[in-house]
Amino acid sequence: MSRRRAATPPPDPEAPPDRHFVTALARGLEVLGCFRQGEALLGNQEIAARTGLPKSTVSRLTHTLTELGYLHYVPELGRYRLGMAVLSLGRAMLGGLDIRRVARPLLEQLAVETRSVVALGTRDRMRMVYLEVARGDAAIAVNLETGSRISLLSSAMGRAWLTACPPAMRTALLRQWDGAQAERAEAVAARALAEQRDYGCCCSFGDWQPDVNAIALGFDPGGGLPPMVVNCGAPAFLVSPEYLLQEARPRLAAVVRRLEHSLGLAGMSPAS
Structure with a gap:
């Protein structure tokens, strides 16, 4: 059985809710995590399929991430590539x-x-x-x-x-x-x-x-x-x-x- 990738463990129905967990942030990071080795461009539909999120939610997330520089929109293709802000984070982490x-x-x-x-x-x-x-x-x-x-x-x-x-x-x-x-x-x-x-x-x-x-x-x-x-x-x-x-x-x-x-x-x- 295949399963979509999860950023966090599935919630325990008997555990109290985590009031410190920011769902919107987690979803945004999950969008960035969709890009795989050798893949330069992804569209909202592909991202929605990989994350299991509604396409309308993905559209808002990709728009926000683009505004912040974490994604770059390619209008002629209607798809996104990772932006320079992600590269800066990666360089800082490895450094x-x-x-x-x-x-x-x-x-x-x-x-x-x-x-x-x-x-x-x-x-x-x-x-x-x-x-x-x-x-x-x-x-x-x-x-x-x-x-x-x-x-x-x-x-x-x-x-x-x-x-x-x-x-x-x-x-x-x-x-x-x-x-x-x-x-x-x-x-x-x-x-x-x-x-x-x-x-x-x-x-x-x-x-x-x-x-x-x-x-x-x-x-x-x-x-x-x-x-x-x-x-x-x-x-x-x-x-x-x-x-x-x-x-x-x-x-x-x-x-x-x-x-x-x-x-x-x-x-x-x-x-x-």
């Missing part, structure tokens, strides 16, 4: 993540040693987002960049995040799926926890994409930052599951330990 500066040389070394694409990422709603990317010999084969978003449930990175986050956070996230997707999410989480226990990492061998293998390891960066993950993956013709588990896994674990140690010594904050 404040000092962890990227610390992680970059470690990721680059691991990418070369394992002939893989190595990335640092974290969760964005129901997907994972790449915060930093380094490439080994797989550079021409896997088209992922900083800002790329991938499946939480199918990717090694997403599965590792499920094992690294606090149990209460994991439970709340899993409740956001329903029907068959809820059953799948529970099964994926259980498998991820088992892999972390047995292998010391989480795996995705042909699950995210049939011809891509990857492993990942999550950690708590501290400093008020959310759980993060380092993953290591490449096309299957370059790296087998056996290679990743036997050769790459110890190197991946060493990188995460060094990253945790460096962050602890630096007393790193989200924007230091």
Whole structure:
């Protein structure tokens, strides 16, 4: 069963209303979240379909976001693209993540040693987002960049995040799926926890994409930052599951330990 993306967990009918929650703001952010990697333009009808909001509501939201510079209207096409204000927010956010500066040389070394694409990422709603990317010999084969978003449930990175986050956070996230997707999410989480226990990492061998293998390891960066993950993956013709588990896994674990140690010594904050 498919389900539209939700910005927040569905309300608990037995819980008191959250008087601090601003629905209009949440809807506006949900509109901005509709734009996906590789998509430049969206119309009100497409946005309404993705958010589940009435088209009249979407029209008011897109008009307001355009006036504020978060969307740019292309009149000849009758569609919207993300505006410069979004770029400013993104640059400010990435610029404040000092962890990227610390992680970059470690990721680059691991990418070369394992002939893989190595990335640092974290969760964005129901997907994972790449915060930093380094490439080994797989550079021409896997088209992922900083800002790329991938499946939480199918990717090694997403599965590792499920094992690294606090149990209460994991439970709340899993409740956001329903029907068959809820059953799948529970099964994926259980498998991820088992892999972390047995292998010391989480795996995705042909699950995210049939011809891509990857492993990942999550950690708590501290400093008020959310759980993060380092993953290591490449096309299957370059790296087998056996290679990743036997050769790459110890190197991946060493990188995460060094990253945790460096962050602890630096007393790193989200924007230091």
